[in-house]
Amino acid sequence: MKIQENVSLEPYNTFGIEARARYFAHVTTPEELDWVLRQQNYPPKLILGGGSNMLLTGDLDALVIHIGLLGKEILEEEGTHSTIRVMAGENWHELVLWTLERDLGGLENLSLIPGSVGSAPIQNIGAYGVELKDSFVSCEAVEIATCEKRTFSLEDCRFGYRDSFFKKEGKNKYAITSVTLRLTSRDHVLRTEYGTIAEELRAAEVLHPGIQDISRAVIRIRQRKLPDPALLGNSGSFFKNPVVGVAKLSEIQQKYEQVPFFRISEKEVKIPAAWLIDTCGFKGMRVGDAGVHQHQALVLVNYGKASGKEILDLATRIRQQVLDTFGIAIEPEVNIL
Secondary structure: OOOEEEEEOHHHOOOOOOOEEEEEEEEOOHHHHHHHHOOOOOOOEEEEOOOOOEEOOOOEEEEEEEEOOOOEEEEEEEOOEEEEEEEOOOEHHHHHHHHHHOOOEOOHHHOOOOOEHHHHHHHOOEEOOEEHHHOEEEEEEEEOOOOOEEEEEHHHHOOEOOEOHHHOOOOOOEEEEEEEEEEEOOOOOOOOOOOOHHHHHHHOOOOOOOHHHHHHHHHHHHHHHOOOOOOOEEEEEOEOOOEEEHHHHHHHHOOOOOOOOEEOOOOEEEOOHHHHHHHOOOOOOEEOOEEEOOOOOOEEEEOOOOOHHHHHHHHHHHHHHHHHHHOOOOOEOOEEO
């Protein structure tokens, strides 16, 4: 394999931001990954997966390693569950479809999430009441500095809401190479109570849904609400939904009686960041080629030639206005580089 110089990263990030890597390598085998990680005469190494959860704000003085490890297999079938192992370079949505073809349940609510499998544990991806951690068993990774292999258990990953060990203490220290998941092979647990899944199923006259029906419903909902990165540059949800105390909720309700929320506990609720942003007047706003999507205020978009800095400036403006209006600090979900 060859390490390239001065490579455009526009094809490797779903925002479609033009930024360049000083050095770049695409690895397709564990041996290639090991070889690249052992190269010493280069700047710091940066692991790149599907590029779906990142915002590039400038050129990278780094050796960018693009993970292209492919492969899926069923490791074990026991009782009502099956255990699968998936290589990090696999496309996430294609994995979901692969599991549905084999009547394996657990990932159907996570249909159409962009990105690669290796990025999923970093973000603890989630949608419609389901998170990766719900089916996660372990992941294998290589430490960038030492090339040592390590297996991370569910407990090791310390998953939180769009958060994990890999976004904190382990940030930029490991290259995830594979993920192992435990899925239902029968007696599937259907999650239809979150969002508008139940409504979508009724509209399709699906009275007795299966996991495939739920996946199709989620896909239809996401296609209506979210822009296709292949057509309009974006990174999905840009901000996390903030968790606040019930006292803060009561304070907001005094002015906005219809504020939506999801109860987390007796003392905490989650308020949709999209509602906060929309209420502040940003939905559909465009500043040059950087904008807020017209149908989903949680999604920032690149209408063509926006720079990463221009999108970040818009995000900063949104955060400040939400803080000024509601006294709530919303945090980015994407990784900003």
